[in-house]
Amino acid sequence: MSSNDSARFAPRGGASLAHQALDAQAALLPYALVAFVVSMPVFVWAGSYADNAAWMTASFALFALACGATYVAVSWLRTPAADDLRARSRVHIVTGLVWAGCVAQIAAFADGAGPMRETLLLMATAAAVICIFFTAPWLPSLLVVGAAAAAGPLVALFSSPHSQNAATLAWGGVALAFALALMLNRVLRRQFAMAAEREVLIAERAGKVEEASRLARSKSDLVATLSHEIRNGLTGVSHVLAAAAGRNGRAAPSREQLSAALDAVSDLIAVLNTTLDSETAEAGRLAVDIRPLDTPGLVRDLMLLNRPLAGAKGLELSVYVAPELAEGPGAALGDPARVRQILANLIGNAIKFTVRGRVEARLSLTPEGRVLIEIADTGPGLSNTELAQAFEAFHRVERTSAGVPGAGLGLSLSRQLARLMNGELTATSAPGVGSCFGLVLAFDPHAAAPLDLAPENPADSSGEGRKLRILMAEDDSLNAAMMRAVLEQLGHQVVHAQDGRRAVDLARVCEFDLALIDGRMPGLDGPEATAAIRALDGPASDLPIIAVIGGDAGEALECTQAGADAVLRKPVSVTAVARAVADATAASRRAVIRKIA
Structure with a gap:
């Protein structure tokens, strides 16, 4: 096993090795008891010839005490308290020392046994060897209990000059027993380590199997949902x-x-x-950019954009902003694009599922000092079970979703996005009454909300305001034709560059109001072209830039770090392009103001 593998298994393996060693030693306790019981008749026969045979009664008493202690220890090992490694270690040591005390008493009895002295001391040495063998699985017990058990007979043998030969023989037997016990301990430790590694591998394999099963279910649900939605x-x-x-x-x-x-x-x-x-x-590849937000302005903007759809259904839309948010200092913290995405989904769902009544947006500060944005409706409402199901990926509530398009991912994705921004998505609902979904964001009382430099007229956001001269860098002719059609539909004039290098050259010599740069192009790609434009001299360096990407979070991060003001993901729509144009223009104006200041 490599050093990396050893490091990987060490944290869990250490405790597991000790537990396995103690389990092995506990499993040997009954056999140790049998060994002492079988040896007892031989000890009684030899002790009956001792000069102090009456003292053999003390050996029986201590033996009974040791048997009782062993019974109590074995019973305790079956309780949940035995999971505590330290407590279990103490129990094993104390039980072993009780048996070592029995051996010491036998040695003391043998030391005054007269002619049977050496015989009984050698029997006590044999009892010590039994203790050494049965404590071999766990090294601390072997070193403590084994040494304590061998000390009594060896001290007694070496204390008399008449038993030096027997003492040497006993010392050799004890040393050999210790050597064999240490070898056994090493072999067992290796087996325990392999068992611990196997446990970890089994746990990891089970986790990977579960993860693969979850991904398979997710992919299956994805294919089923997309096939249904795409087909329709x-x-x-x-x-x-x-x-x-x-x-x-x-x-x-x-x-x-x-x-x-x-x-x-x-x-x-x-x-x-x-x-x-x-x-x-x-997959954990979604990045967010946390900064101060103008949440009241964002909510009003989204409600304004949804007013035509709500009006067609006869729904009333309203916005309430608490005074401390409307007039006081501070701002919510979050990723502007992701907060807009979450709120657009919540407001869209409220209007989509509400047949009559109203949809209200409420902004307030929670007692914990966070911003709460609630979207309440008078729709069909959901039971607790249905509400939990609504947050599951690819799951739609059949009672309320019949005939309504969607993938069943909106709420699940919104919750993930909220957590990425250190926020939270809450929900309460009651059947027949309505639902209230809330987005909780962090609040900085010292932050300043960004200036709202987006067009006040909503027509400006849909392309019906100021006409722009736009530089478009796109190497794919079909994508370029589609983007040109969308921009010209919004009333803008388009100059097409086939690659990033040509776009930089045009930005250097021509005046443009905006640039749309594809993220992946041969030669000079999107981030490189964006950085090159930002490095130009004069007003061209402040040109608002929209990065058009294929949906990868890493690509979006590269483009924004290179200087893009907004990100537009393919495939594009007229509304998405209009919003990206407005966002990029507003972001560029804020950057210019900060530079001047």
Whole structure:
């Protein structure tokens, strides 16, 4: 076994070795008792010829005491208290010393036995050898009890000049017994170490089997969910496209059909994005950037974006901000993009599942000094069992989710994201009354909320405000065409660069309002191109930059560290692009203000 393996097994193995040694010694206790019982008639026969035969009664009394102590020890070893290694060690030592005391008494009795002196002392030495053998499994017991048991007979033999030959013989026998016992102890320790290693390997294997089983279930649920959502979404889109192509004699699709197909595509993209985030978080590769947040502004913005959908269902939307948050100093701490993602999911669920009534957002400070953002609705509500199921990945509550698209990952992912930001996601609900989901975030009373430099008019966020001249770096022609179509739909002018190096050259000589840079390009990739633009002289270094990535958390971190103001993940949608443009522009303005200050 290598040194690394030894280090790995040492913490658990040390205790396990001692327990195994004590278990082996405890298992030998009945056999030790049998050995003494079998030897007793021989001792009685030899002792009957001793000059002080009456003192043999003391040996019987001590023998009975040792047997009682052994019985008590064996009974105690069957109790839960025996799991305490220190207490168990003391019991073994004390029980062994009781038997060593018996041997010492036999030696004292033999020392005054007259003609039977040497015979009885050699029998006492044999009893000491028995003690040495039966304490061999555990080294401390061997060294303490074995030495104590051998001391009495050897001292008595060496104390008389008439028994020097017998003393030498006894000393040799005891030394040999100790040598053999130490060899046995070493062999047993090696066996115990192998057993301990085997226990660890079995535990690790069981853990890996459970982990593999959990991953297999997760992948199975993922495939089942995605196949269902993709099949439904693409089927609707294919029908509309078939009608648009005039196949099977169908008329051109209506505006309602086109709108339904667009909704299906949007839902499908949302499912894919949520699934990718959930898998990335499950693998531990999801990164967060903790900083002060303008939570009231963020909640108002999300409620404003959801107002058309709520209005179509006749739902009332409201926002309440506690005075200490609205007027007092301090700010919540979290990752802006992830907090927006969690709240967008909670607000979207509230509007999606509420048929009539209202959805309210409430912001307050908890007694512990944390920010609580609650999203309450008058929807169908959930029982305690259903509420627990709602947080399980790929699980949807059948009573409330029938006919509603989704992967069943929103709440599970939101809880993971909240924990990554040292926050918490809470939930209370009652069937027929409604639900209230809360996001708890850390609060810094000395932090300053960022200036809200995003457009006040929501139309600006959807691309209907100021028209921008945008530099787009994308090496894939199909992706470039799709991105150009989205940006031009938002009313912006696009200049396309085939790679990162060309984008840097264009940023150096031309004036742009914004840059969209793909994260992975040949030659000069996204992070390198972003860093190169930031290193330019003049206003070009402050150009707002959006990194367009494929969904990997490490790629997003590289781009932001290189200087990107916002991250946009593929596949893109019009809403996502508009929001990324607004976020990048606002972040760039804040950076310029800080630089001037």
